[in-house]
Amino acid sequence: MIRNRALEEDALNIYLREIDAITKSSSIEEMYLCMSKMIHSIDNEQTVQAIFHHIKANVQATKLLRTVCTSSKRFPANLLEEAVKKNNIAFINVFLVEENAAILVQSCSLGTLYELIANQHNDLFLQFLKLGAPYKHPNDLAIAILYERNTDLFNIFLELPAIQLDFNRVNREKRTLLHIATIAGNPDTIDLLLVKGLSPSQKDIYGFTSIDYALFLGNIEIAYKLSGQDKASLEQDPRYKKIPPRVNHEQLVTNILHYLKMKHTSLDPDIQFTLPNIDKGVCNGWAMSAALSAAESDEELHKFYKMIDLFCAWDGELSSLALIPDEFREEFISLDEMFLYLTNELYWFFQQKDASFGVSKHNREKQLELISSKRRIKRLADFGLPDLTLEEQKIVFNAFHSITDETLIDTHSQTHDVSFYQKSSNCLHYFDVNFRYCLPPFEDYQTALDEVYEMMGENVEGIAYFHTNPEKVTSSLQKKADQITAELIQKLILSQSHRYRNLPAILNHAASRGLSHFLAHILTAIGTCPSEIMRLITYTASKSRTFECLHVLYQHHLEMEDLPPPILFDLLHTAIQFDDKDMFIVVKSKLNNALITTNIIPNEQQRALMAFVFPQNQTHKNQKIDIQSPAQTLTPMHQSSQPEHPVEKNEDTNKKFSLTKSSSQ
Structure with missing residues (x-):
């Protein structure tokens, strides 16, 4: 964002001249691109007001902007949604006083409300909700609010007349809102949910109750609220701070986030990292890393699991990072070095987006070289649609089945990422961060999807094939993969x-x-x-x-x-x-x-x-x-x-x- 006032005035004049030129050409696309650029570069309220005043003074410019705002399907995202993603409050406020504000809000994507929740914009969230912002189910919003530990907003949300929460509803892991609040670790929301009649003894898909999670995560205050037992006896409970394998996902995300923040603020002032979709990133990296380890050997897979366990068991203290991991003392001089390596290994599959997760600038090239030399893979093919159905997923999997032995299949959806490893045509392994141990191999994708589809998440949007032996990707094999892709495009899109x-x-x-x-x-x-x-x-x-x-x-x-x-x-x-x-x-x-x-x-x-x-x-x-x-x-x-x-x-x-x-x- 522009901060120098003189430069901001220069930029304003440049944009105003650009708007005038676009108005003369009557180009809707250019108006969209111009507004998008401004959203990403200007957040000063006075400057934004001046831009809109200039547009309003011209009938044709006003008409163009209105067309852009009401034609969201023609563009990557509507302008209000872009402003929300950029956390540009000046533009958000201006759009919300426009006469077509409701149309703008209603044409935002499902993720817009979640962005407002994540950025703690309570008033804007409630305003968007009132104007009809889209969401699938109110429980989904409640879950997002719980994870952000936003007690004030959750309290208001519970009492909104237009919101009818279903307190008997569970998510795909069969977890209630009480499970979610417990995992999020906010004692204040526990009382609100207990009043609504939620049971602390209800089990999720893994057989764990809310009390189990409170003890696993060492949250005595929540465990006390849920069980009524005295705190001293709870600390002696065998479940206390003994995280079972299947809940490692939540703890892994928590520890990675804490570790990266600690590295950023305490260990290395030269470090740079970003944290977009950290939960989703762990899903993706964990599944792909596990599949790659399995492709190497059972020993490598066991080693990967062991490192994950150590990361999950970390007490979060800076002093602990100096400890030497006994099992890996030949490879790492400290837990800090191992965590840095493991974090970047998990996020290696995001590196094409140029995000440096926890790698300091002077170590970045070496770290990436170390990881990428171990993780030698070659993209063979990919396919994806925003509305890909389950039957179409089977069509895609089966189309590539005959040519994708020794291949990792990265499958990502709106909510979760999982991986398959096709060792051979009748030996398919499934890897999911929610499963600590390997499932038995499947013989075909029909059986595999019937078994694991519920865990894969809704709306699978992309499937990417990576060969684990790049030297085997011959021109003939690549040609076959290209031909299959072209046939799928013809069958599922062009026809x-x-x-x-x-x-x-x-x-x-x-x-x-x-x-x-x-x-x-x-x-x-x-x-x-x-x-x-x-x-x-x-x-x-x-x-x-x-x-x-x-x-x-x-x-x-x-x-x-x-x-x-x-x-x-x-x-x-x-x-x-x-x-x-x-x-x-x-x-x-x-x-x-x-x-x-x-x-x-x-x-x-x-x-x-x-x-x-x-x-x-x-x-x-x-x-x-x-x-x-x-x-x-x-x-x-x-x-x-x-x-x-x-x-x-x-x-x-x-x-x-x-x-x-x-x-x-």
């Missing part, structure tokens, strides 16, 4: 009119989820994609930090005119990561010109990139750039796992579609 009409949203979904092979094949199949849609998808890939998808978009003739510097920085990073010299030269030139003509304050990451790319002894305005090879400029973080994307057009299926005009086959 279904409702999906074909929704192609922009499907492309955007692929970019946001990092489904780079899938994205490349769809773009190849449709032949020509309107430039405004390509720009929107590029914005999504940039925001989602899915660099593989940015590389795909560049290969499919992305028009880079007028792309803002933040997007160009990401494209330059992509060129370096993929060692794409031609892309590097083109993007570097575009970025150089953009830095001359725009007023931007690069963030720390962008400044580091500029230090590598642009000579320090030359100014931007008159410099002649000496183009270096990307490989000489920065070392790609993990080249061995990058996919090759098809870029040839398929003449037989060469199609065009429009952002505004529906098409069908």
